[in-house]
Amino acid sequence: MRIVIAGGHGQIALRLERLLSARGDEVAGIIRRAEQGDDLRAAGAEPVLLDLESASVEEVAALLQGADAAVFAAGAGPGSGTARKETVDKGAAVLFADAAVRAGVRRFVVVSSMGADPAHRGDDVFDVYLRAKGEADAYVTGQSILDWTILRPGSLTDAPGTGLVRLEAHTGRGAVSRDDVAAVLAELVDTSATAGLTLELIGGSTPVTVAVKSVAGN
Numbered sequence: 001m002r003i004v005i006a007g008g009h010g011q012i013a014l015r016l017e018r019l020l021s022a023r024g025d026e027v028a029g030i031i032r033r034a035e036q037g038d039d040l041r042a043a044g045a046e047p048v049l050l051d052l053e054s055a056s057v058e059e060v061a062a063l064l065q066g067a068d069a070a071v072f073a074a075g076a077g078p079g080s081g082t083a084r085k086e087t088v089d090k091g092a093a094v095l096f097a098d099a100a101v102r103a104g105v106r107r108f109v110v111v112s113s114m115g116a117d118p119a120h121r122g123d124d125v126f127d128v129y130l131r132a133k134g135e136a137d138a139y140v141t142g143q144s145i146l147d148w149t150i151l152r153p154g155s156l157t158d159a160p161g162t163g164l165v166r167l168e169a170h171t172g173r174g175a176v177s178r179d180d181v182a183a184v185l186a187e188l189v190d191t192s193a194t195a196g197l198t199l200e201l202i203g204g205s206t207p208v209t210v211a212v213k214s215v216a217g218n
Contacts, residue, residue, distance in 0.1 A: 014040070074089075114171075158178060163183060
């Protein structure tokens with residue numbers, strides 16, 4: 001498969017790139033700064049330089065041409081203000097979805113956040129973040145031409161992955177390692193039977209492959 005990842009230098013994205021390239025997939029990661037390219041190459045991915053905050057749909061669609069799947073893993077990051085929650089966490093996600101539609105890439109996986117809700121109230125940065133993520137998710141799920149899956153991890157940690165998770169429509173709150181999030185994403189990308197599902201993810205007791213097959217109905 002050829003897989004294009006938005007937010008290619010993110011902590012989850014780099015882990016995902018390593019997993020995908022190791023299994024033989026062709027991976028491209030969209031990055032904002034050229035100096036990030038070496039990290040992607042080390043992960044086995046092709047760096048593609050493009051700023052999703054200023055790019056056009058046509059520019060992004062051109063990058064997606066010929067891809068088998070697209071993964072939106074971009075985020076403004078914890079140090080950013082409310083404005084970039086709107087332009088990255090929401091705006092870039094909407095742009096990426098529109099570009100996937102235009103390029104004919106049906107498989108579309110989004111890394112969202114537990115608690116994402118377009119009706120979430122509050123003006124603090126995290127409130128704006130959850131609302132922006134929720135609005136982005138709502139936009140993606142409204143694109144009937146996309147075979148979308150929304151993944152909403154719980155609190156992220158840098159602990160080594162266990163390969164054991166809980167993946168359900170509603171898990172309740174909990175933590176999950178970035179390693180395990182990437183492992184689940186790698187399975188979701190080529191499990192099209194999970195299309196149309198919004199899934200929460202936390203650490204658990206079920207092996208990743210079993211957890212994904214379970215929600216896919218296999």
